[in-house]
Amino acid sequence: MKKELTTDAAAAELRHARFGRLPERIRFDQMTEEVEAAPGGVKGSYDPEGSWKYYSCLALDLGL
Template sequence: MPPSSHKTPDAAATARKARFGKLPERVRPDQMIQERPAAAPDPARNAYSADEWLVRYCL
């Protein structure tokens, strides 16, 4: 092969350079996490009443 053929990039090399020629934008660690509750909050779960317990079990 003549030495001039090594200096001219072909279409595949140009496309490869356009796609992989630079690193992707940097992502900060705080942008890598998505926080959401595991389950919907149940208002009846925290509705404990000490008076109701006393009336139900002690009287």
């Protein structure tokens, strides 16, 4: 049984030498970033009055 422990310890040492250690954990508050939204007129924003320009309907395209 001691032979298995030394083999496991040697394998662990070999793994540690090859891969090193795991990176440090990142806290949740470091994963998020709060950014203020740009005031109106942002490209790609939703405009309910101008959305009709981009409406696509297959039936209309086929003339049905």
